Amino acid sequence: MSRWTEAEAQAWWAKRPWVCGFNYLPSTAVNFLEMWHRDSFDPATIERELGWAAAVGFNAFRINLHYLLWKHDRDGLIDRLDRVMGMAHRAGISTIPVPFDDCGFGGEEPVHGPQPDPVPGVHNSRAVASPGRARLADETEDAQVRAYLTDVLAQFREDPRVLLWDLYNEPGNRMIFGREGAAEHLPDFTGRSLALLRDSFAIARTIGPAQPVTAGAWSTAPVGSEDPSYQTAADQFALDNSDVVTFHAYLSTPKVAAIIDTLAARRRPMLCTEWMARPVGSRIDDQLALFRARGVGCIQWGLVRGRSQTWLPWPQDLVAAHGGSTETGEWFHDLLDTDGTAYDPAEIAVLRAVTSGQRNL
Template identity: 25%
Template sequence: MVSLTAVRGAIYFPTHSHNHYQSWAAYDPQAAANDLDYAKRLNLNAVRVILSYHWWRENRRAFADAFDDFLLKAENRGIRVLPVLFESIGEQPTKARRRPTGDAPALKSPSGATIRRPWRWDGPRKFTRWVANRCIDPDVVLALEIMNEPGEYEPRVNFVREMLQVANQAAPVVPLTVGCKDIRLNTQFSDPELDVYQFHMNLPPTEKQARREIRDAVTFARAHGKPVWLTEWQRLRQSPRSNLRPNYASLAPIIGESALDGDFFWQLMLKPAYMRKQRKKGRINGLFHADGAVFSAADANALADSARTESRGETADRSVEWTERQRPPEEFDVGGGN
């Protein structure tokens, strides 16, 4: 079994991609190379990326070229990939909303109509097999995540159960996981069982609550004999900085000192918020500008330090000098302040 511990990662969307469809329909090999180099500077060893079922259906060859290129670039940098096959968050993926570039909302994948109609699942099954067969090298792919945040909605849960079986049959050696928001929802999936449990903790109010949530998740996962990853986190809600701006330094030390087997912060590249409602408020997330400058050197140092937890007791290497630029690019067109 591939190691599922000591994972230190980030969620990855290219700078100008607002959703998974844009990430792959407008894939830029040079931008991907640069961005993965930034991840390496942070001592990260994994990235979590949402794939695009709809772009795969529209242009399988282009998707294959982009996905294979991304896997190769990650492998060359010692970074493993956690591909997410399907997404429950966002708006319905109508043709009008599937735009390769420009402002666009987060998109569900597949559509709600497909999720509710099992007789439409042949396409997702083929996509799942196709991805699983490309992800059998444990040095390249960390695990397969079937869906981000399926929740407890019965049609989605049944869809995920079916795709877990398909993936397990296609590539039985590949670890499987689901992007559960709540740690207890991992137990909805038992045939096959998940190889690793996930939970999300984006904006805990206080340090005390963050520590408690992590402790409870680790205890729950250990009771079921599973490693556990925190696959979405951002910052403490209560901190001196504007609540619409990144502040990874408020939460990174807590995560780095925890007993978690892995974590992925939201997100590597500086971008407007994923959800359109938050985007309109002016929220931004991320660390790196496209040119490699960081939004916050304090955040960069905190993230790099927390990624060294496998070398506990050693002083973190602070030889990296960060170019800091604490303002969003003009093209983000985000409003708000506090």
């Protein structure tokens, strides 16, 4: 199977309502290992929170899987993914699975089993990569890592509950969120990430899912760049091989508009699969309307404040590099508190108006 043509991608997009959703980790999970592990899987919380999401107006969500869960409990992972997609489907929410991810912001390699509590005061303090940054360099595990993707794709290749496959989140991301308010970086491992990204697309084309496959361009417009078409090698490969264009944009509205203008030249459906970070100008009150008006799907970061602590800010130097400030103390991500009440009721009103098409765009 080859990459979808522009016409095929646009025809698929035209059959769907405008996509508006959220990246999801249940409030009771510190990372995706904890979300999916059999001893900490929390279906009651997940179903309740998906109900809240549906009431807001969301129709899609993006969830990370993890290689180690498949390696140690393959049948359990497949069953729990099926159950969660069933809950989402009943709430009118489609699923975007993410098998691989380099965002190990906690700085530790993933370990199957009980996960540690969050580090007080640190954003996403226990985030772990899949398969793991060190594991990328271990060629002895390559075959199993690729077998994991093959198996998951094959299990759900015809499942209408899957909106699309986002094969690899932020390949090459080396950042660690330190405890002293500064971001740190590991040595460069982008060569191995790019190899896995290439293999992921090759596997997807072999399996031939009914849904489109993509990987997001996560550094399309780096902070301080005057060229919104900038891409890393991984970004370029993803954009050249994805059926639909996806990208990340924790940026001000003018910069996001510039990214959309640049990517529109590819003449494919577009989704921003990560956005919404209040202190850096990525805000619901103006950017949501931009996405809707331009016909660009959008998947914001976060739903319920929880153990991942993503309502807390990024490291201060990273916020400053994005032209933001945390002095106001407002939540960085997330919409709802653990009892379902809105952090900012005005944001919920905007979401409901825009997703229902009632707001004048």
